[in-house]
Amino acid sequence: MNLTRSEASVRSELLQVHSYDINLDLMRGERVFGSRTVIRFDAVQGASTFIDAVTDTVHRVSLNGVELDPSSVADGHRIALPDLAASNELVVDADMLYMNTGEGLHRFVDPVDGEVYLYTQFEVPDSRRVFAVFEQPDLKSTFRFTVTAPPHWDVISNSPTPEPVAAAAAGEEPARSTWSFEPTPVMSSYVTALIAGPYQAVRSELTSADGRTIPLGVFARRSLMQHLDAENIFKLTRQGFEFYEKQFGTPYPFEKYDQLFVPEFNAGAMENAGAVTFVETYVFRSRVPEATVERRAITILHELAHMWFGDLVTMKWWNDLWLNESFAEYMSTLAAAEATEFTQSWTTFASLEKSWAYRQDQLPSTHPIVAEIKDLDDVQVNFDGITYAKGASVLKQLVAWVGQEKFMEGVREYFSRHSWKNTELKDLLVELEKASGRDLTQWSSLWLETAGVNTLRPEFTVDEDGVITAFSIAQSAPEDYPTIRPHRLAVGFYDLDDEGRLTRVARMELDVDGERTEVPEALGQRRPALVLLNDDDLAYAKIRLDPASLRTSIRHLRHFADSLARTLVWGSAWDAARDGETPARNYVELIMQNIGEESDSSVVLVLLRQLAATLTFYVKPEDRQAMSDAVADSLLELSEAAGPGSDSQLQFIKAFATHARTDAQLDVVEAILTGTSVPEGLTVDQDLRWELLTSLVAGGRYGQEKIDAELAADSTATGQLAAAQARAAVPTAEAKADAWSAIVERSDLPNAAQRSAIQGFTRVHDTALLEPYAAKYFDSVREVWDSRTYEIAQQIVVGLYPSRLVSQDTLERTDAFLAELGDEIPSLRRLILENRDGVQRALRAQAVDR
Incomplete structure (x- = not known):
């Protein structure tokens, strides 16, 4: 299944690929689909190579009219191509497997209406799961898709969708239609796409910089269409088109631009040329924080930028x-x-x-x-x-x-x-x-070409009148990655104004290089309340505050007039806590004193995540429970102080539910869920109901009966995933054993269901529930890696690692596994090493949390 760079380089020297004609039959049942591919390519005469094809069954391989024995040349992953001519035509006829892992051609059945929805995900190496292909980005070609599918489906690819033609059905075969797409422009195989099923669409258009009319489409499953805010997506798309065409000086390179929200997607989105796929959670069926709305906007613009940088070039x-x-x-x-x-x-x-x-x-x-x-x-x-x-x-x-x-x-x-x-x-x-x-x-x-991040610190002296007499920036690098780099950055001086806000009173932009850089422009200025290196965030470096600036930030962080400056100080404090330079409890206190007045939704979202991580990993274990309980109470108070219906109210309520553990706290969660006491302005919609219910499940208040009742009221795909998480979060040994078995011992869970079960399994207030699984993890992880696809295996390797068990014992188990693994599987070794680093970092932070 692997392809080395040297193999790809050799193949690239041998071949020039001209075209793929791909005929897909999606009417062969639930397990496989038919894939017939005709590839035309030039080669060095007499050379031999291979084509990639992850197949269930290979029925026919024909090279330049010569029939090759599939059992001799195909191994299920590659097909050998011997004795090539200068110009070649290869025909591969095979059955390929539908996937439930989010790789290749993913098949999903909507529990609401029983309809089948398909989509492809090919990056990095999975177009070979759908058609025979030279799977490497530099062997670009044109691709012509012909697809046979049920007539009530919509079929979308990189080229504009043609009118389907009813196909003759033999005997008792169901009705079928065929869509014959025009060839694509020259592109890499990993950005080709096929999306098929009874997707519904909202359509629009725009005019490109070169005067062409570009059709636009936004697609989703039928059962989600009522929640699709297509006009907002079209607005962002038009803004992005205009901006990029002007900046890049190149008109949009493809014929149309479709954006499709597809089920059980592994990533945020994928830049298939002219047919971008997005994770379905970006269709908001319930209220989400403004941070999530912004994240979707950035993702939309990110994928659009790829049409030029990635797809065109x-x-x-x-x-x-x-x-x-x-x-x-x-x-x-x-x-x-x-x-x-x-x-x-x-x-x-x-x-x-x-x-x-x-x-x-x-x-x-x-x-x-x-x-x-x-x-x-x-x-x-x-x-x-x-x-x-x-x-x-x-x-x-x-x-x-x-x-x-x-x-x-x-x-x-x-x-x-x-x-x-x-x-x-x-x-x-x-x-x-x-x-x-x-x-x-x-x-x-x-x-x-070098790794590692530098740290910058201000060093200065002042006279008895508070005037700066010397000012420099000290740069350091970690011992393992000692590169000292040049930076273009700004130094900001901040003072409190008459209204009590921290505002910038001076800004100096300069090049910083070497271990010490003098800042002559600062000389003669009065020392400000706060000195901020990397003001405006131009550089990539961790920054530290001098002691006086740190004291100012603790007292006045919420008083910054500028959100970016405030965020840079937040980031510095977080780095210091993670690095074990300052006690974790100080960072918890800093958040709780200032987050209530933070105006940026994305910053609030990140701070709440960092708060949870600090409490879970970095606070001294003997103090963790009392501190977590106090934080939960404070979050409830913050939600009550936030404006009714505000973004902060929603985020604080969700965070409170995550941390709620005591009887009094769970009483509040239950009162909100049942409607007996709902905060003013808060809408308890379906997704919030699941979050509240899962809080009560993890706290031991609710069990399987309540989960089943909620699922009966919300039998959608989203509801099923939420129920899977809640079931795995039941705080009993039996529930954890059932979840472990479903995730690790069986292999039938789809990618999204497995991800939800992992999230529920690790959601515990008492880590003793997870202790029996530390040894099981290391006994199982190698087999999981060998037997599952990459996406599924990575979920398990990362998600089930015993990171909650922060102890020397976990480090020793990890080291023993790594010693046995050796260098045999570098990608697995890397993931385990990253997991180990989290535990080691947590132990260092706990040691200074006094």
Whole structure:
């Protein structure tokens, strides 16, 4: 199943692929579908190679009119192609398996109406689960899909959907129709797509920069259509189109743009050319925090940016995956800030994305942004905070260094030169150097080819009148990754104004390089109440506050006039708590004293997650329960103080329900759920009902009978997933054993149901319930990795690791497993090492929590 970079490189030298004609028969039952593929390609005459095809049964392989014996050339993963001609035609006729893992062609049955819904997910290596294909990004081609399916279905692909033609059915066969799509433009196989089923659509259109009419569609399952806010999605799409076409100097490259919300999706979205798929939770059937609405907007803009960077111009090999993802991450935030209502999106970026990057960059598995990708297993685990968030942060710093217009000038030339082709990092750097006049060789070496995150601290002295006499910025690096890097950043001075707000009174932008950088502009200024390094968040570095600024932030954090500056201070405090530099309880106190006046929904969401993590992992164990109970009470008070119907009220109520444990707290949760005492302005909709019910289940107040009753009232797919989580959260040994068996010992759970069960299994107030499973985890994890698909195995490896059991014993069990595993499976080893780091970090933090 694996493909090495060297194999791909050899195959790329041998082949030039011209076209795929793919005929899919979706009328063969619940288990398999028919896949007949005709591939036309040139090759080095006399050479031999292989084509990828993950099959159930291969019926026929014909190469240049010669019938090859399937039992000799096909092994279920690859088909050998011997003695190639200069020009070749290959025909592969096979049965492929439907999947329930979110990979390949995923099959889902809607419990509401019994209808079947299909969608493909091909990144990284799963187009081979649907048709025979040379599965690597640099062997681009055109793709023509012909699909036979039930006549009442809608069938969507990269090309515009044609009118279906009724097909003749033999004997008792059900009615069927055939959709014959026009060939796609030249593209990589991983961005081709097929979505099929009785999806419903809302349609619109826009005019592109070159005057073409671009049809737009927004799709969802029939049972979700009443919740689909298509006009909001169209609005964001139009804003994104206008912004990107202007910035990139290249009109939208495809014929239409469909956005499809599909069930049981593993990721947030996927940039299939002209047919983007999104996770279905972005169809809001209940009220969600504004942070979630913003997250959806950023995701919409992220995938749209990929139409240019990723689909029109594609990386040659997966080591440049970061270019795709980092560029889309940076551009989507920029577009949101400059072209939509989400003008505070850089605050969200600093709070959410950069905290992800800093966390990933401090793991033992950290790697350079330009990572060495030896094979497909490497790239599977590389969809991480380095590839997305650190890369985007570094691009933001590069833009600050060379200037946004010069950066975009280089990008425009890049698209002009490389449209419909494959590129490497050097191709982009050449254009950026030409546009900016800067030599990026050293920048690339220091930022893209080395790992680790630097820490910046202000060092200054003042005279007896409070005037600064010396000011410098000290830079340090971790021992294992000692690179000292150049930064373009700003230093902000903040003082309290007459209204008691912390406002910026001075800003100095400069280049920082080396272990110490002097800031002469600061000399002669009065010492402010707070000194903020990396003001405006231009650089990628952890920052620390001097002692006086730290005291100011503790007293006045909520008084910052600017949300981004406030978020940077929040981030510094979080880093210090995670790093064991300050007691975890201090961070808990900082949140509880200030979160009530935090105005940014995304920041509130992140802070509440960090609060939960701090209580779960970093607070001293003997104090954890009392502190958690006190936090729950405070969250309830904060919800009561928040405005009725406000975003903060909703978020605080949800957080309170998560932490509720005492009888008094569970009484409040039950009163809200049953309607006997609902806070003013709070709407207890269906999804909130499930959260409240699961709180009562985890607290031991409710059991299976209440879960079944709620599921009877909400028998939707979402309801089934919520019920699966609640069942696994029942705090009894029997319930945990049942959940473990369903997740680990059986293999029939679909991806989404497994994810929900894992979340419920680990949701405990008493970690003693999880102790019997520490040894079972290490006994089972190797077999899970060997027998499950990557997505399913990763869920289990990460989700069931005994991270809640923060102890030396957990570290020793982990080390014993790693010693036995050796270097045999690098991707599995990496995930286990990352899990181990979380426990080790928690032990360090607990040691200083006094």
